[in-house]
Amino acid sequence: DAGVIQSPRHEVTEMGQEVTLRCKPISGHDYLFWYRQTMMRGLELLIYFNNNVPIDDSGMPEDRFSAKMPNASFSTLKIQPSEPRDSAVYFCASSLGGPEGNQPQHFGDGTRLSIL
Amino acid sequence: SQQGEEDPQALSIQEGENATMNCSYKTSINNLQWYRQNSGRGLVHLILIRSNEREKHSGRLRVTLDTSKKSSSLLITASRAADTASYFCATAKTSYDKVIFGPGTSLSVIP
Numbered sequence: 096d097a098g099v100i101q102s103p104r105h106e107v108t109e110m111g112q113e114v115t116l117r118c119k120p121i122s123g124h125d126y127l128f129w130y131r132q133t134m135m136r137g138l139e140l141l142i143y144f145n146n147n148v149p150i151d152d153s154g155m156p157e158d159r160f161s162a163k164m165p166n167a168s169f170s171t172l173k174i175q176p177s178e179p180r181d182s183a184v185y186f187c188a189s190s191l192g193g194p195e196g197n198q199p200q201h202f203g204d205g206t207r208l209s210i211l
Numbered sequence: 212s213q214q215g216e217e218d219p220q221a222l223s224i225q226e227g228e229n230a231t232m233n234c235s236y237k238t239s240i241n242n243l244q245w246y247r248q249n250s251g252r253g254l255v256h257l258i259l260i261r262s263n264e265r266e267k268h269s270g271r272l273r274v275t276l277d278t279s280k281k282s283s284s285l286l287i288t289a290s291r292a293a294d295t296a297s298y299f300c301a302t303a304k305t306s307y308d309k310v311i312f313g314p315g316t317s318l319s320v321i322p
Contacts, residue, residue, distance in 0.1 A: 137312060196241070196301060197259075197306065200254075200310075202255070204253045
């Protein structure tokens with residue numbers, strides 16, 4: 096079984112540029128999560144979807160961040176314009192259960208984003 | 212806000228030894244999970260333990276939960292170099308709250 100697939104694995108871009116991160120969840124999983132991991136703040140939940148509908152985006156840091164899930168097999172996280180403080184590893188995860196943790200979350204290998 | 216916190220922050224042991232790491236949390240919980248993260252990879256779910264459970268096993272892993280002390284421990288027996296990773300506990304206060312991940316314990320197993 097293919098796990099959660101994220102692309103690109105690495106992204107280096109200049110401040111002010113638009114960045115788009117992509118995720119393909121595990122087929123059949125109803126929930127999709129976007130996380131950000133930094134040394135300072137650890138792993139933070141940015142937004143999650145249930146059946147392609149955004150449910151809670153309270154973790155999205157600013158209006159520069161947006162996420163979409165046009166269908167059950169694809170989601171994007173976009174940063175526009177990007178800033179150096181957005182540099183982090185961004186993870187996508189999918190699950191049969193919601194954010195309360197009653198089902199395991201399956202993580203992709205992340206996108207390491209560097210904004211110069 | 213951070214709910215669970217792992218201890219120690221870093222642990223270094225010889226291959227074959229047992230590794231124990233702990234997670235303490237501040238309020239009552241609905242469940243607690245342990246995840247592993249190898250360098251450059253995503254998190255991998257290890258074990259979920261619910262608030263009414265005291266102990267669970269999975270292979271060389273043993274997880275205990277003491278709700279009176281608000282703490283959990285993860286024991287890895289007969290450690291291997293491949294166990295080198297960061298280990299995170301994740302807790303949810305209720306069945307309506309989002310899971311929050313702790314800062315993690317970095318485990319190094321020396322061959």
